[in-house]
Amino acid sequence: MPRSRRDFFRVTGFSAAGLALAACGVQGQKAAPPKADAVKDYWAKQTKHGKVVFANWPEYMPEDQAPLKKFQQATGISYEYKEVIQENAEFFGKADPVLRAGQPLGYDIVVMTNGVQLQHMIDLGYATPLDHAQLPNFEANAGQKYKERAYDPGNKYTVPYTSGVTGIAYNTKYVDDDITSIEALFDPKYKGRVGMMGDAQEIGNFAMFALGIDPEKSTEADWKKAGEKLKAQRDDGIVRKYYDQSYIDAVAKGDVWLSMAWSGDVFQRQLAGEPVKFVVPEEGGTIWTDNMLIPKGAANPVDALMLMDYLYQPVVAAELDEFIQYVTPVPAVQDLLREKAKTAKGKDKKALEDMVDSPLMFPSEADYAKLRSYTPLTTQQEQVFNPIFQSITQA
């Protein structure tokens, strides 16, 4: 049967559809910084809706959600609290296509760590600029350090939720020495017993500390040197595994004896009576901050701002920090907890006193002097930085 005209059209029609699909790229969204007027106009149009949806990390809110309940009583704004963020990369990977398509994420506040994903959120215009006129508690109570952060100057898009330190944790049952130096992580003595983190930024920073390089000022040559050091560490069999959040179980169980670690995790284990110790190495440690931001297209931005600001009341911040046990952005919390410890009794008193004195929750100036932030990276730099360290962790 000779091929009919209709057949011909059908065939070409199909291939045209194929071509159309082939042509559809993934659009970029790089946004110019919003003009001050536009921000003002945006906020002038928004009103309170009496509802807010808060997306946060696990164990970042007391189980009874008391601070949120009190917020509801004080303001009449009802809340939905969701523990949906486990990892920045994963969260961003899921949110990106939604926000790219111009659809709302369904959350009014999300919490993200300073790092490449947060930078992407800001660069892509996914974060709503904040109206500081509506953040009086933040202005009054946030520590100066938390107002001067390289990744978001002037708190244009974010305010801190809590901060923490990346250092070294070790199990005192297996490690007799007092660990003070990052070199312990590279010591052949602990062959097969060292845990490192799988995250490119974290591991890169630590190798740079070991080499005496300041990550905030590092160059491509420095990253390569750091990569070499880590590769040698792996090839010598010193590293047992590159961990995610599960490192803390491994340290507590003794699968690894010492590991890169986040301060709050270790502190919680200490309170549970496990033989783990945390140190900020003398060469340096990383301080990171988890930040609240309002994603683009959020349904209730005014309510979100009100909640953010509410959390900056010292009493509320103290209640939160007592549970979270990381570094609070509100310095007044230390005094409030000290006061509370005076009237508390027994086990509670001891726990509160431990918290107030802990350099993990209230780092001293000397501690802060040793702490560095993540390397700020452009997209082009990231495409060099990530492969250097991922080729080590994902060999």
Add this chain to the structure above:
Amino acid sequence: MRRLTPYLLALPSWMWLGIFLVVPMAAMASVSLQTGNAIDGFAMTFSFSNYSDALGRYSTQLLRSLLYGGLATVAMLVIGYPVAYWIAFKGGTRKSVYLFLLLLPFFVSFVLRTISWNFLLSDNGILFGTLKGWGLLPEDFHVLATTFAVVGGLTYNFLPFMILPIYVALERVDPRVIEAAQDLYATRTAAFRRVVLPLSLPGVFAGVLMTFVPATADPINAQILGGTANTMIGNIIQTEYLTNLNYPTASALSFTLMAVLLVGIFIYARALGTENVLEAAAR
């Protein structure tokens, strides 16, 4: 109208496949040929070098995945066939109970089960800690963070998908066929080798298909049970998609994995004979 009925009945499944398989695959194929980055956007450049670059960088992990998937599949076959055989022929009236027990762990999430393995195999955990305490194992003995742990985890996690199809195939073997073979002076071994085994091959085929593919692509076991040199291709694809937002490389890797698996399955199907395969597929 009557001639159209079967097609109409098939329509929902075709639409399903069209919307949820063909369209995403086409989009993924398109992305795998683009260049760019997540901030500035990706544009179609028909850059086939995405494939050669990805393969150049990750051939080790790809080959390792195929090896682990293959090893796990063989292990599942060795463990699963006797189990299926026993349930089918010796299970008696309690067959369904045994099958239920087999499936019971699957009421718990995949990730949780793998984490439980991690807990069980921990260096100083219930198992090895006790054995070390009795002096039966050297102090630095460990299973976690080794190839054995990853392949073992894969074997454990996918085992029922091997057992069930083989069980179904064996269940259908008419016992009178075996009797007939024995009447014709076949020994028990000969009856198994020449009658039961060939009849169960479609089940074996289905079992291998259902386990080899997901085991090879699995990222969870390597992440939870593996060490510094156990990264599988699933982990790489996940990192490229979610951490690096390098969609082209991730898509190219996914397609490569799919192609390799398809070729492997095709060769396997040829070796086993197409008739059996079609029979298995028709179930």
